[in-house]
Amino acid sequence: MLFLHHRAPHGSVVAQEGLDAVLAAAAFDQNVTVAYLDDGVFQLVHGQDTSSIGIKNFTPAIRALAHYGVGQLLVEQESLSARGLARQDLVDATIETDETAARGPQVPLIRLVTRAELSALMEAQDVVLSF
Amino acid sequence: MIFGILVNSGPYQHQAADSAYQFARAILDAGHVLHRVFFYHDGVNNGTRLTSAPQDDRQIVERWTRLALEQGVDLVLCVAAAQRRGVVDADEAERHGKDGDNLAPGFRISGLGQLIETAIETDRLVTFGA
Numbered sequence: 001m002l003f004l005h006h007r008a009p010h011g012s013v014v015a016q017e018g019l020d021a022v023l024a025a026a027a028f029d030q031n032v033t034v035a036y037l038d039d040g041v042f043q044l045v046h047g048q049d050t051s052s053i054g055i056k057n058f059t060p061a062i063r064a065l066a067h068y069g070v071g072q073l074l075v076e077q078e079s080l081s082a083r084g085l086a087r088q089d090l091v092d093a094t095i096e097t098d099e100t101a102a103r104g105p106q107v108p109l110i111r112l113v114t115r116a117e118l119s120a121l122m123e124a125q126d127v128v129l130s131f
Numbered sequence: 132m133i134f135g136i137l138v139n140s141g142p143y144q145h146q147a148a149d150s151a152y153q154f155a156r157a158i159l160d161a162g163h164v165l166h167r168v169f170f171y172h173d174g175v176n177n178g179t180r181l182t183s184a185p186q187d188d189r190q191i192v193e194r195w196t197r198l199a200l201e202q203g204v205d206l207v208l209c210v211a212a213a214q215r216r217g218v219v220d221a222d223e224a225e226r227h228g229k230d231g232d233n234l235a236p237g238f239r240i241s242g243l244g245q246l247i248e249t250a251i252e253t254d255r256l257v258t259f260g261a
Contacts, residue, residue: 025250
């Protein structure tokens with residue numbers, strides 16, 4: 001099951017409700033993959049502060065996905081580049097799983113993928129949900 | 132084939148609610164199974180019985196209700212999305228201290244797990260609206 005997030009985080013509630021859908025799928029023990037593309041990459045920009053726009057900042061909850069067995073979050077490289085963003089603009093977190101803890105080095109939360117890689121991934125899914 | 136439908140847009144504003152309904156009818160007319168229609172985001176506004184469209188227009192909410200009551204189709208609104216947008220059944224209204232409820236007949240309110248279950252149990256989950 002693949003979840004595509006392609007909306008900016010605070011301009012509509014779709015991004016937040018999309019995250020809720022991912023959490024529901026993870027609770028069902030599904031094989032869940034989460035990818036961010038188009039304006040969705042803005043959801044992962046670090047240091048977001050929504051206090052001046054009166055909207056609750058839900059984006060820290062995205063990091064919690066790592067604790068739900070979702071694995072790495074995929075970010076489309078072309079979408080980042082088109083928006084003048086780079087890897088260092090995104091949240092710099094790691095995944096702590098039992099598996100990686102035993103091996104030592106931790107896995108970065110975010111993995112950049114090319115549009116072609118993401119396309120191939122979509123092709124291989126049973127279900128694709130887009131938010 | 133077993134189908135599921137996800138409706139993400141409200142009625143009248145956008146074609147999606149109409150297309151979803153027509154697709155639901157086509158699924159049933161062709162002898163397939165429609166496991167569930169799940170309403171998310173603004174799609175939950177398809178389930179308020181207070182909707183009053185001009186009489187010479189299509190009655191989108193009543194149309195869904197008939198689909199449920201006459202064909203047995205399961206119509207489910209996401210509870211969190213519905214609460215945000217003011218669509219409540221009698222239980223929800225009481226729980227949140229509201230002075231009325233507005234869920235249309237044939238619909239029920241449940242959790243996002245019903246969407247995930249639809250994705251798992253169907254051969255095709257088809258999304259309308261964004």
